[in-house]
Amino acid sequence: xxxxxxxxxxxxxxxxxxxxxxxxxxxxxxxxxxxxxxxxxxxxxxxxxxxxxxxxxxxxxxxxxxxxxxxxxxxxxxxxxxxxxxxxxxxxxxxxxxxxxxxxxxxxxxxxxxxxxxxxxxxxxxxxxxxxxxxxxxxxxxxxxxxxxxxxxxxxxxxxxxxxxxxxxxxxxxxxxxxxxxxxxxxxxxxxxxxxxxxxxxxxxxxxxxxxxxxxxxxxxxxxxxxxxx
Amino acid sequence: xxxxxxxxxxxxxxxxxxxxxxxxxxxxxxxxxxxxxxxxxxxxxxxxxxxxxxxxxxxxxxxxxxxxxxxxxxxxxxxxxxxxxxxxxxxxxxxxxxxxxxxxxxxxxxxxxxxxxxxxxxxxxxxxxxxxxxxxxxxxxxxxxxxxxxxxxxxxxxxxxxxxxxxxxxxxxxxxxxxxxxxxxxxxxxxxxxxxxxxxxxxxxxx
Numbered sequence: 001x002x003x004x005x006x007x008x009x010x011x012x013x014x015x016x017x018x019x020x021x022x023x024x025x026x027x028x029x030x031x032x033x034x035x036x037x038x039x040x041x042x043x044x045x046x047x048x049x050x051x052x053x054x055x056x057x058x059x060x061x062x063x064x065x066x067x068x069x070x071x072x073x074x075x076x077x078x079x080x081x082x083x084x085x086x087x088x089x090x091x092x093x094x095x096x097x098x099x100x101x102x103x104x105x106x107x108x109x110x111x112x113x114x115x116x117x118x119x120x121x122x123x124x125x126x127x128x129x130x131x132x133x134x135x136x137x138x139x140x141x142x143x144x145x146x147x148x149x150x151x152x153x154x155x156x157x158x159x160x161x162x163x164x165x166x167x168x169x170x171x172x173x174x175x176x177x178x179x180x181x182x183x184x185x186x187x188x189x190x191x192x193x194x195x196x197x198x199x200x201x202x203x204x205x206x207x208x209x210x211x212x213x214x215x216x217x218x219x220x221x222x223x224x225x226x227x228x229x230x
Numbered sequence: 231x232x233x234x235x236x237x238x239x240x241x242x243x244x245x246x247x248x249x250x251x252x253x254x255x256x257x258x259x260x261x262x263x264x265x266x267x268x269x270x271x272x273x274x275x276x277x278x279x280x281x282x283x284x285x286x287x288x289x290x291x292x293x294x295x296x297x298x299x300x301x302x303x304x305x306x307x308x309x310x311x312x313x314x315x316x317x318x319x320x321x322x323x324x325x326x327x328x329x330x331x332x333x334x335x336x337x338x339x340x341x342x343x344x345x346x347x348x349x350x351x352x353x354x355x356x357x358x359x360x361x362x363x364x365x366x367x368x369x370x371x372x373x374x375x376x377x378x379x380x381x382x383x384x385x386x387x388x389x390x391x392x393x394x395x396x397x398x399x400x401x402x403x404x405x406x407x408x409x410x411x412x413x414x415x416x417x418x419x420x421x422x423x424x425x426x427x428x429x430x431x432x433x434x435x436x437x
Contacts, residue, residue: 026300026302026305026306026307026308026309027309029300029302029308029309029312029317029321030300030308030312030317030318030320030321031317031318032299032318032321033299033300033318033321036299038299038300039300040300040301040302042302042305043302043303043305043368043388044388044389044390045368045370045376045387045388046370046376046377046387046388046389046390047371047374047375047376047387048430049428049429049430054370054376055430055432057390057432057433064436066436066437069436069437078299079296081296085325085367089326090324090325090326090328090329090365090367091324091325091326099292101287101291101292102287106287106292108292118324119324120297120298120322120324121295121296121297121298122295122296123293123294123295123296124292124293124294124296126289126292130286132286138435138436141431141435143430143431150430150431152430152431152433155436156431156433156434156435156436157422157423157424157433157434157435157436157437159390159422159426159433159434160305160422161393161395161419161421161422161423162395162417162419163417163418163419166417176413177411177412177413177414178413178414178416178417178418179418180416180418181418181419182416182417182418182419183419184419184422184423186423187423188423188437189437190436190437193431193433195430195431195432195433197430200372200373203372205372206370206371206372210369211369211384211385211386212362213352213384213385214371214383214384214385214386217371217372217373217374217386218371218372218373219369219370219371219372219386220369220370220372221303221325221367221368221369221370222303222367222368222369222370223301223302223303223325223366223367223368224301224302224303225298225300225301226298226299226300226301227296227297227298227299228296228297228299229294229295229296230294230295230296230297
């Protein structure tokens with residue numbers, strides 16, 4: 001009796017959570033952007049191979065099948081904007097703006113944001129340092145480097161991993177939790193990826209106390225936005 | 231005589247072209263033709279030293295106002311804690327407004343997902359945990375190792391290798407010591423199907 005009740009409760013939890021996580025991380029996270037060129041699938045920020053640098057990876061347009069990946073394009077009307085807040089007021093102090101023109105991805109910044117250019121609408125700061133990289137295709141990797149910054153844009157294997165098949169099983173009521181071992185549903189799929197590596201010296205100092213779990217570590221608050229030309 | 235004069239002029243021209251190309255170190259626009267740096271609009275340029283087939287786009291090519299459609303800091307936040315009807319709104323809310331606007335909903339959602347939630351492995355009660363998560367920014371350490379969680383570093387970045395799904399499941403379902411709901415605290419996919427590169431661009435070849 002009790003055991004059955006408990007199992008039912010856990011099964012109920014399982015259905016809710018897996019349904020909620022769905023094809024996370026941010027793949028098709030909301031109705032308005034799902035499946036569009038502005039749908040951000042993932043955002044990574046980490047210390048580079050050169051530990052004086054930080055790396056930002058922005059992925060869009062997830063679940064590309066191998067056969068059709070070379071047909072996927074960055075949208076010239078979609079600006080990708082990396083936001084960096086270094087004083088922990090949750091307002092961006094610096095941005096890196098990234099947008100395609102013709103066969104290349106253009107990068108502006110990192111540049112300080114004027115107080116009238118923060119938030120939900122942006123203009124591209126064409127006075128900022130401009131860099132570019134030719135967009136790669138599946139078989140041909142193009143990178144560029146300038147002033148210690150490095151740039152890449154093009155299709156890549158989706159680095160995200162999650163058992164989505166088991167989700168279907170739980171949703172269908174055929175399972176009460178995940179299976180051990182699980183199966184990576186994202187194996188074999190691709191995304192469009194933009195990678196920029198930046199010397200930390202270009203970003204200034206982060207804020208201690210921003211992360212209460214690591215209060216002595218200076219932290220940047222970072223996030224990425226996609227914005228469409230009006 | 232004439233011939234040697236012609237050669238002299240040619241050498242001067244070549245030299246000046248080479249000089250112009252080498253002097254372009256102030257940005258990374260690929261100069262396919264020296265006319266892209268001569269200070270006048272010529273060839274098929276659409277502005278001075280920009281546009282056309284040889285030069286980089288003019289500043290005017292980047293004009294306009296761009297309005298937000300999607301936003302992401304930490305992985306899975308909107309997907310897990312968003313509810314129908316608020317997910318689109320979350321994507322067009324600035325991080326500075328997210329806490330006030332969405333923390334109560336996030337807390338309700340957390341307790342709906344796991345009615346038995348008390349605290350998690352980080353010692354955060356439901357209100358504190360969802361307060362952290364509602365402002366959807368990714369914390370990145372200015373110095374030292376970056377990791378979503380590696381046993382020592384807690385939310386100091388997100389590497390390609392980090393198993394963010396298991397970390398999130400554990401914090402939502404695992405209880406104070408991570409032992410609760412064992413079949414919901416991991417998807418048992420422990421790594422990506424391809425190995426990442428140790429060097430730029432880190433993400434690896436498409437399938």
